[in-house]
Amino acid sequence: MPEGTAAPVITCSEPGSFSRGVFTERHPQLIEQLHKALPYGPEQHRALDTLLSESIHGVIQPLAEAAHDRDQWDIWGQDHYGTPWLEAPFLWAESYFYRRILQAVGYFPQGPWQGIDPFRPLKSAELGTPETGEELSALDLLATRPADEQARALLQGSLWGNRADLGFRMTSAATGDAGDSSLIADDSGLLWSLLPAGGDADLCLVADNAGRELLADLALVDHLLRHRHARRVVLQLKPYPYYVSDATTADLIDCLHHLLRSQGAAAGIGERLWTAMGEGRLTVRTHPFSCAPLPYSDMPDDLRQEFARATLTVMKGDLNYRRLVGDRMWPPTTPFADRTAYLPGPVAALRTLKSDVIVGLDQHTETALHTAHGQRWRTSGTHALIQVRR
Numbered sequence: 001m002p003e004g005t006a007a008p009v010i011t012c013s014e015p016g017s018f019s020r021g022v023f024t025e026r027h028p029q030l031i032e033q034l035h036k037a038l039p040y041g042p043e044q045h046r047a048l049d050t051l052l053s054e055s056i057h058g059v060i061q062p063l064a065e066a067a068h069d070r071d072q073w074d075i076w077g078q079d080h081y082g083t084p085w086l087e088a089p090f091l092w093a094e095s096y097f098y099r100r101i102l103q104a105v106g107y108f109p110q111g112p113w114q115g116i117d118p119f120r121p122l123k124s125a126e127l128g129t130p131e132t133g134e135e136l137s138a139l140d141l142l143a144t145r146p147a148d149e150q151a152r153a154l155l156q157g158s159l160w161g162n163r164a165d166l167g168f169r170m171t172s173a174a175t176g177d178a179g180d181s182s183l184i185a186d187d188s189g190l191l192w193s194l195l196p197a198g199g200d201a202d203l204c205l206v207a208d209n210a211g212r213e214l215l216a217d218l219a220l221v222d223h224l225l226r227h228r229h230a231r232r233v234v235l236q237l238k239p240y241p242y243y244v245s246d247a248t249t250a251d252l253i254d255c256l257h258h259l260l261r262s263q264g265a266a267a268g269i270g271e272r273l274w275t276a277m278g279e280g281r282l283t284v285r286t287h288p289f290s291c292a293p294l295p296y297s298d299m300p301d302d303l304r305q306e307f308a309r310a311t312l313t314v315m316k317g318d319l320n321y322r323r324l325v326g327d328r329m330w331p332p333t334t335p336f337a338d339r340t341a342y343l344p345g346p347v348a349a350l351r352t353l354k355s356d357v358i359v360g361l362d363q364h365t366e367t368a369l370h371t372a373h374g375q376r377w378r379t380s381g382t383h384a385l386i387q388v389r390r
């Protein structure tokens with residue numbers, strides 16, 4: 001297939017497709033939750049409902065005249081404004097939907113709601129769940145195991161932590177698929193060969209969700225720094241709330257406080273990471289492109305240079321995967337290395353499968369998955385992958 005163009009772009013136009021269900025089933029539930037999450041006034045409630053109705057039945061409207069990023073979105077949206085939401089590229093439309101939620105609740109303009117994350121109540125609730133507590137307690141036992149066993153377990157924790165995505169769980173709870181988990185591609189050996197213990201690696205971790213997933217990522221980062229699998233870690237977070245539970249700096253701080261308030265091994269992780277930030281061994285970046293409705297192949301030069309400096313870039317989660325390989329219906333056997341060749345430096349994807357995009361499988365694996373699960377394995381979050389290109 002010719003580079004980058006031939007596979008169909010995923011849109012929401014097909015009735016019954018996963019992407020259409022995100023707009024027609026998941027988003028109404030999300031807006032319902034947002035109405036209840038914070039004591040919004042009538043204007044905010046109205047704006048949320050108007051957005052929902054526009055996104056299902058209407059055409060894409062531009063951002064408000066006064067929006068600080070109106071010019072940027074006018075460029076990104078020039079091919080899409082005025083067309084039905086459900087016909088626009090899924091990646092573009094979903095990303096813009098989240099930007100419009102922020103407009104509806106008044107997140108950016110000066111005023112009483114400036115900077116109030118509409119998703120924060122959902123994210124905070126997750127940090128207090130018994131499941132989160134159990135996962136942190138399990139770190140005590142893990143700490144008694146040999147370092148390489150800990151490393152492998154923490155990598156798996158970070159990978160499967162991606163299933164704890166709040167947007168995804170709105171529609172997955174009813175599917176009953178949760179027990180059927182498996183790893184459909186496992187390049188973890190290659191990943192560890194790029195991050196040997198006692199080495200000098202610079203790791204760039206492009207984070208995904210806050211809460212449980214970020215806690216698992218932080219436990220992994222702590223181990224990598226402690227055992228010198230990495231000399232320095234750059235953690236890329238979102239500059240503002242996005243895709244329900246995507247991690248911002250505020251979410252990182254919440255997670256660090258949560259770790260510090262915990263008992264045992266978890267508290268130690270919090271303390272070491274706090275120190276590592278103070279010493280510059282763990283740094284945080286919030287590049288505006290992290291919330292762009294575009295694939296990483298369109299990234300600006302400064303971000304490209306950031307990835308080029310890293311010994312390894314690890315991209316967490318489903319959305320990052322869509323942006324990394326392109327949100328298209330690729331033949332599943334398309335090589336991962338081909339789809340990521342544009343990215344300077346080695347890259348790893350750690351992802352549970354929650355959308356239709358998939359590359360890098362061998363024919364036998366794809367056939368077996370299809371025979372056992374139909375198309376559900378692509379979107380149900382029951383399967384995961386670790387794919388690495390050196």
Ligand SMILES: O=P(O)(O)OC[C@@]1(O)O[C@H](CO)[C@@H](O)[C@@H]1O
Pocket residue numbers: 022026094162165167168208209243316317318319320322353354355
């Ligand atoms: O990036 P994440 O958190 O792993 O997943 C984001 C996600 O829930 O959002 C999209 C649908 O809303 C899907 O691509 C994906 O399942």
